[in-house]
Amino acid sequence: MEIRKGIAVSPGIAIAKPMVIDSKDYRIPRRSIMPSQRDKEIQRLRKAFSKAILELENLGSSKAIQEGKIGDIFAVHMRFLKDRSFRKRVTDFISKDLVTAEYAVSTILREIASHFAGIDDAYISERAADIFDIEKRLLTHLLGKKQEEVDHLREEVVILAADLTPTQTAGFNKSFVKGFATEKGGRTSHTAIVARSLGIPAVVALGDLSSEVPPECVVIVDGNRGVVIIDPDDDTLKQYDVYAQQMTQFVHELDQLQELPAETRDGVHIKMLGNIEFPDEAEQIIEKGGEGIGLYRTEFLFLYGGQEPTEEDHYNAYAEAIRAVGDKPVVIRTMDLGADKLPHTRWHPNETNPVLGLRSIRYCLQDLSLFKTQLRAILRASVLGDVRVMFPLITNLQELRQAKMILRDVMEDLDEFAVPYNADLPVGIMIETPSSALTASLLANESSFFSVGTNDLIQYTLAVDRANEHVSTLFSAAEPAVLYLIRSVIHESYKAGIGLSICGEIASDPEFIMLLLGMGVRTLSLAPPMIPEIKKIIRSVTIEECNKLSRAVSTMDSARQIKNYLRDAAIRILPETF
């Protein structure tokens, strides 16, 4: 049994077999197999070899390669892949040492490479690079198979990985993935967001997990306490079974709140909307008692499926989401690509500081064909329901005007072809940079609504990378600077008489709800599975209490003091959650 402590980023308990996913450039950990798996593993190896050979044959037949010097390199690779003594060496390693095919391939090829690198002859020592290439090619097929396995899961698993990319999580068969445990990441990394939207537990920043996950073991992911237990003993397992049952019961109780309004004890209605990545999640919002889609993260259309979505792909996805919520509002955020969310089909510059680089609205304003395709689909879908459009990462009025101008261009195009759309489509913006928060009074003149994205706002205000586990303790919504900005944005939205919602992670953090209500927030947008729990808090408080709490917090001078104060208040309201 091994107990590891990380950061709890999505609540719940999962007990299931582990599925270990390695990323391509990742050192392949030594992982053992059972003697009974030996043949299966060797079979996997054989398949990887034949796929790699087939791939090379296809590559080699292209004319450009035949004529160039590259052809020779591939020819050598091909002979390596067909080399019986090499294959035997890898196979023998698997069957004698009982390790995975990935590990065997990686180890043997690195042995050969280091042998080359050690030879005192520049020509030969440089051949080591060729060997690494062969290693990569084989691993792609071995690991690619793994990804496929995740897509076609037949039993419940918890995913163990170095870190999960949005592209990976988009491909998971969600009904069988019961939890995530990752070595890297922070509270707002994408592993965390996806886990919360799926309603499954996740623990991140666990450090090196790869060392010895025994075969056929069970892993417990405790997303309440931030603990992962590998191969638990019987007592621990029993304890957790009981604990998991209690949790299920609590969730069941919460579900009974679905029909009840999200109203404070003194009768103030709070609008609860859902954040979604995929249209099929929209239904869940209604099931959980939500009143519409407050944030539709459309970039997942790009990260899923491996190719660029067409206008019809956009339109069909939006239409499906709108249908699921009927006449309730649907806020479609235009693509927030770049930084940690990159599509594999599109060129993107290599940036040393991607979070401050070509991402989000900036990316769209540079790639107009991509942007216009999406806007056309949104406009066409705007007649199907209560659709609103929202631009992410706006930093100044100039950007907002530019984006709106492009929207008007697209409207004119549609006019030409007499395609119907809602000409009064409300256009809002995300407030997620300090510059937009500080100039909210200017931006409010030309926006129909604001939505505060706290994850990026915290990252940019505090200069703390939200995915970096080394500074994760510095990332806090309770920092006075962050609260000061949120407060002033709320104030400006009231002054201008425009809508305001909070769509960042703090909208689903039980500790922050009273403070947000006290600061004047009346619309929250959060991961659908969290709606009942947050509704329970709303129904347990009065606005009077919240105002008092907010006033008290505004006099406090440190994140720690604020956090403790909020926590104490929340525990009094809803002890079961903590």
Place this chain on the structure above:
Amino acid sequence: MRPAMLFVDLANTFESDITVSNGDMTIDAKSIMQMTMLAATHGTRLKIRAEGPDAQKAAQSLRELLESQLIGDSTAVSEKEG
């Protein structure tokens, strides 16, 4: 790696078992992995040994290849022809 590749390709056209030695190290001439690991740079003395039905021809052709590719002096030894 091109010379090694040509060498291994040619070796594989023969039925005989063929080995190459460089000092104490002896390897299978039909394996590109072993051939490249033998680290035969220009001017190394290699010994080719073939055993099988076409041993004579194998040793002879491989020797010619090595000489034409100027990758080393070689001694070809064939055994048990037929």
